[in-house]
Every structure is written in C-alpha cells, then in structure tokens.
Amino acid sequence: MLKLWGRASSFNVQKVLWTLSELDLKYQHINAGGDAGGLDTREFLAMNPHGKVPVLADDDKIIWESQSIVRYLAANYSNRSEHPLSATDTTIRAQQESWMDWSLSSLERDVLGIFWLLVRTPQAQQQPSRIQAHVKACARHYQLLDHLLEQQLWLACDHFSIADIPAGTTLFRYFEMAIERPELPQVQAWYARLQERPGYRQHVMRPFDELRGKLAF
Ligand SMILES: N[C@@H](CCC(=O)N[C@@H](CS)C(=O)NCC(=O)O)C(=O)O
CATH class of the missing domain: 3.40.30.10 (Glutaredoxin)
Structure with a gap:
C-alpha cells in the first residue's frame, strides 16, 4: 500500500x-x-x-x-507502460535525471524565488528589485528550454519522462504569476502538451490563492 x-x-x-x-x-x-x-x-x-x-x-x-x-x-x-517514465538504460536515465537536478538546483530556485517574494510575501513587504533578479534569471532559463524544445517535444528522449516532471511543474506558477516573460513559443507548446495529461491538470494546475501573503510555512 x-x-x-x-x-x-x-x-x-x-x-x-x-x-x-x-x-x-x-x-x-x-x-x-x-x-x-x-x-x-x-x-x-x-x-x-x-x-x-x-x-x-x-x-x-x-x-x-x-x-x-x-x-x-x-x-x-513504470514497467507496465510502453514508454517507462524512467529508462532502465543507465546513460539515458542519467540524461533524464540531469534535467531533474537542473530543475531543482537552478530553475526552481528562481521560479519559487519569485513565488515566495511575490505571492507568499504580503504586498507591503515586497522588494521589487529582488523579484526582478529572479524574473531575469527565469527568462534565461526558459529561453534555454525554448531553444532546446525547437528540436524535440520532451526534455529528454522522444517521449514524456521523469525529465519533464520537475521543470513541467514550474510552468503553471510561472505562467500564472503577474510578471514579465519573454516570448516562449516552444515552452508554451510543451506546456500545452503537459496540459493534455490528466494528472497535470488535476494536481499541478491548482490555483494558489490560499498561499497568498502566507510566509508561515
Ligand atoms: N527539497 C524538498 C523540499 C521539501 C519542502 O521544503 N517541503 C515544503 C513544502 S513544498 C514543506 O514541507 N513545508 C512545510 C509545510 O508545508 O508546512 C523536497 O523536494 O521534497
């Protein structure tokens, strides 16, 4: 269980x-x-x-x-599906995990940095220059992904995998927050592909109003 x-x-x-x-x-x-x-x-x-x-x-x-x-x-x-979520080939799996680790160490630091400073922090305490630094870093991260996704539909391999999960989870918050974003046609198309997945719609695309102004946890 x-x-x-x-x-x-x-x-x-x-x-x-x-x-x-x-x-x-x-x-x-x-x-x-x-x-x-x-x-x-x-x-x-x-x-x-x-x-x-x-x-x-x-x-x-x-x-x-x-x-x-x-x-x-x-x-x-994963063994029941035609395309397992993670590869058994150790090299391909390491390539999938590279995107997970990059998301955790770089992308999430900046997207969640904006989220904490803009959504979690009450308006009176917000510091625009700190928010702006993360917004700029996010633009660079997503432009890099946009470039990659010109050549492929998913972050690693030719099908959806664990590589797409952490970075894909950032997209709802990134596109829902009231911030400046560059043109990201390929990232938008990847986001649309993720939205076709019921688990993504049900669990990730969850409005975050209950977290506004809450710094306690
Ligand atoms: N790196 C950890 C982070 C865990 C973490 O910080 N969890 C937060 C929620 S996202 C938490 O437990 N916060 C305290 C709370 O929700 O009360 C992970 O990826 O699981």
Missing part, C-alpha cells in the same frame, strides 16, 4: 501526485504540513527527520525528498 503525506498546495507534493497519476497507482493521501500541521510530531519526524513534505511510504519503506520519490516510483512502477 502506498501512502503519501503532504498538502496538495505544495509544489513538491504536486510533483509526486502527478507522478502517481501518470503511473495510475492507488494510494492513500494524508494531508500534512501548512495549516494541517503534523510535521513536528515524533511519528512524522521518525519518517523524515527534516519535518518536510512530501513523504512516501511503500509498505514499510519510507522515502522523502520529492525527486527521490519521483525516481523511486518511476523505477519501481
């Missing part, structure tokens, strides 16, 4: 919810974090000593860190 802890409004939980949907897996979803709390209990900290969501339990196996969970699910549960 799979169990997932984490509030559905969390960017990192959304990556996992989307992956579970892609793999058509049944799971129990336990709301945790944010207003639901529960991350500082002894039981929760025994699962994830960092007290953060998402956390996945697969029977007695516990995994934390969203991208480790995405990798775990894809590696263990």
Whole structure:
C-alpha cells in the first residue's frame, strides 16, 4: 500500500501526485504540513527527520525528498507502460535525471524565488528589485528550454519522462504569476502538451490563492 503525506498546495507534493497519476497507482493521501500541521510530531519526524513534505511510504519503506520519490516510483512502477517514465538504460536515465537536478538546483530556485517574494510575501513587504533578479534569471532559463524544445517535444528522449516532471511543474506558477516573460513559443507548446495529461491538470494546475501573503510555512 502506498501512502503519501503532504498538502496538495505544495509544489513538491504536486510533483509526486502527478507522478502517481501518470503511473495510475492507488494510494492513500494524508494531508500534512501548512495549516494541517503534523510535521513536528515524533511519528512524522521518525519518517523524515527534516519535518518536510512530501513523504512516501511503500509498505514499510519510507522515502522523502520529492525527486527521490519521483525516481523511486518511476523505477519501481513504470514497467507496465510502453514508454517507462524512467529508462532502465543507465546513460539515458542519467540524461533524464540531469534535467531533474537542473530543475531543482537552478530553475526552481528562481521560479519559487519569485513565488515566495511575490505571492507568499504580503504586498507591503515586497522588494521589487529582488523579484526582478529572479524574473531575469527565469527568462534565461526558459529561453534555454525554448531553444532546446525547437528540436524535440520532451526534455529528454522522444517521449514524456521523469525529465519533464520537475521543470513541467514550474510552468503553471510561472505562467500564472503577474510578471514579465519573454516570448516562449516552444515552452508554451510543451506546456500545452503537459496540459493534455490528466494528472497535470488535476494536481499541478491548482490555483494558489490560499498561499497568498502566507510566509508561515
Ligand atoms: N527539497 C524538498 C523540499 C521539501 C519542502 O521544503 N517541503 C515544503 C513544502 S513544498 C514543506 O514541507 N513545508 C512545510 C509545510 O508545508 O508546512 C523536497 O523536494 O521534497
């Protein structure tokens, strides 16, 4: 039995919810974090000593860190599909994971940087110059992706894979926030392809008004 802890409004939980949907897996979803709390209990900290969501339990196996969970699910549960979410060939898988790691270390830092400074921070405390620095960095990241997507439909290999999940999850927030964006025709087309996937629409395209002005979690 799979169990997932984490509030559905969390960017990192959304990556996992989307992956579970892609793999058509049944799971129990336990709301945790944010207003639901529960991350500082002894039981929760025994699962994830960092007290953060998402956390996945697969029977007695516990995994934390969203991208480790995405990798775990894809590696263990992809075998039924024609195009597995993660490749068994170690070189191709490393290429898929490169995009995941780039998203975590570079793209998400800037998209979520804007999100925290513009959406999470109450208006009276906002610092436009800090927001602008992330907006400029995002323009560079997405222009790089736009260039790549002139040659291919997906970030790695010729089909949707784990490579598309973290970076794809950023698109809803990036395109929904009131910020300046460059022309990104190929990224827009990739975003439209992702929107054809039910798990993306259900879990990632979730309005974030409940998070406005909230810096507490
Ligand atoms: N790098 C971690 C980040 C985990 C994290 O910061 N989770 C946030 C939600 S996105 C959290 O637990 N915040 C406390 C809360 O929601 O109460 C991951 O990818 O899983």
